[in-house]
Amino acid sequence: MKKFSVAIVFCFSVLFLFSQNNSYEVNLSGNAYVTSFRDGAAITQSGLEKWISEKSVVETFVYFQKPETVIVSIKGTAESESVIEVTFQKKKTKISVPAGNFEVPVGTFQLRNAGYQPIKLQGKTKTGNEFGQIRSFVIQSNEKPTYVHDFSDYWGRRGPSVHFRYTMPEETVEWFYNEITVPKGNDVIGSYYMANGFGEGYFGIQCNSETERRVLFSVWSPFDTQDPKLIPDSLKIKLLRRGEGVHIGEFGNEGSGGQSFLRYNWKAGKTYKFLTQVKPDGNGNTVYTSYFFATDENRWRLIASFLRPQTNVHYTRAHSFLENFITGQGYLTRRVLFGNQWFRTSNGQWMEADESVFTYDETARKQVRLDYQGGYVALKNAFYLQNCGFFNKSTPYQSKFTRKKENKTPEINFDELEKL
Template structure:
């Protein structure tokens, strides 16, 4: 045993000498060091100077601070909480953002590995680029080199693959920085990566006249060209119990969204007792209604309307006490392209008896992959009408921001007044921000809105549509079904059995079919039908579907899209209306995402209806 110990000691000493020789022979511009770490060990830790020839003081986690800037859609496949993974595309440009309060030399390193083979990457700061070959297959700190920071503020380190010998370019769990430029400290997202990637939300709370009951709230919103970024919600008319504004939901779809919170505190609308539920009193043409969760819960409505940057849109909200200790909220939207006020929806909120309170606006990003892009909204000509039919112009507002901003994790937020207009701006890592809790005054316009209230559409309580008889129908095609693991459930045919407690579930075990989105179901009604929409009942449990597309066909070959829609996170029956009565034999529902963010889908019932 003694001989074996002495032999191991000698081997260790020899390895140490060889490593020391390697250290002294390598160039400081691209030195590979034996700092084997797991992602969990490395992320967010300070780096000892003994591990590197550079002064690498901070480790910035890619999980909360990096984006694939030339492909929003690929961020979820490449950027994870513990770093950069599945990085295979040489065209992907990855940027890591942080803010410095000093200038001077910036030392840069990466905790990186090439999963198989080797690769070459280019790292850029400012106008200087260094290329480094990565050959290590375990995580190690690789010195990239020293760059120059001439201006304090937000900086980014840009990384792109140059060459690769296998499918993967590399995995990165830490972007390391130090040097004179970091002596004053740096700002970056250290935890709570989801909210850090979304970026700070900003708000304007308008000062209202004292001792007045406010019945109507009017606002105008203009989004400058180029500021209409995917994931933006330009909320115009916020109030104590809900919000009303316009969104950029995708590259091809935009919406007008109006929601009212239930007084019952829960994130799951299925948990709301019946007497606490928001009641729909009526909705406009082309408006989808249902329930929402995860940000409180309540009633929600939206209209798909592809509004245009540069045009000004008007929002009008009414709030007044109603029967049995309730309050009715009604939202109207004016688009210059249409030239008339359109009813969005009217909701009744129980256990609430009030006129409008806390008029405000906010700007948020709800797509994490777009958190590196700046968006800006102009909010002008705010007025409220009291119960005595007197208009009051609101020209003073308080600027505030959310916890992401207040914690100092993200400092790219701004808001205030510019002439006769308020503005808000967030995300994109601009360096100048506005003091939180500051007050701002815009120039008064002095001309009250001209609105003929008698011409506004009166909400009417919608009657439930009539579901078509599904006897003899069949599911003729589907992406997958769970033939095991769900008991008597799981089969695609169950969406036609008229029972909301039975459900189809996508394949998740013991099958050769697809596990991932998109999932689809094709229904053959056996003869030509006419319908005004499709009703859905989600599974009373997990795997609720979010984004869907509905298509119809008369021959199962040529398909017509009826649109893309968002199902609500609830097991209550919900109705998706077509823009007009439509004839078909086949209905295809394609599902592209779920509320739980996983790969599986479930559905209890799919039922075309007539109104």
């Protein structure tokens, strides 16, 4: 009788909480990641599928506005019965999953802190091939949590991209020089650490896989299309010079144009230099040339020189950015330092850049994800960008940062660069 009374009290407590809270459905398709043993599970547009291994860990990330009591349940479908384990707020709960469609209570939880809180899933036992297909978590909460919804799952899982816009001088700028350091442990696969952005393209380094890293330089075509095959010959980016070992191709989906990349095993913890020239050719076109200083080889390397037709500009919109381009890596934090920026004018005058403005993309602007930062590191005298990984402190849009001028003009032999 005593146990029965306790059960009644618990049920009434849960009903009371449900009456006070709003219900939010957090789809795994936009908010979950396979964080251990990825061969044993997959996140698709339908949620968690192909969940066959008990070694796989799946984490769903939700940002809660304040400490409070919340109620969690799990929704999905299964071909056969299984037992899964849900870990939330350090509490492990084993759930018996029935065959067919289900919505099963997980429990009532007291949130200790505001901020991102992961909900972990791990399979324990199954009678069929899979533990089940999990569509969502349903959360009863007083305050609306932050998670990916009414937004692209693809961009939400990729995470926010973050940028710096450098304050340019009024003089005509022909060259931009920048230095990148990816701190040790921040060379995350799927990252693009872009150093030298300009009005018509970008130049930086990528971590493409466990075995491949690239130096990437791209220039958009003046013909607006997502498909490079549609660009008329008269508006295609033309290659003028190519560096040793550099691959030349095309790109699409984010505008279209000419792309070049060098497979180069850059290393975290080392500083690399980037130099880009933007100069009209006097015939209604503009030439874009980028050089990379391979610190490990102690030499400048030409990446490529492209001609962009029907364009008559010098260097504009000097900027840097940090982005993740692999959706499954959006739960991992990455950070990069940018230091010692310089402009060189068309008359050969070096001018040091010391001010940057922090911005971010639509994913952050719509507050779909809150894990974005930018700032200044005094010890390194460098600006930093950081994104992804579901950290809790965000930097306001258009925050301004200033670094100390070092007055050390880059030592570059431009005549030798022309010979590369």
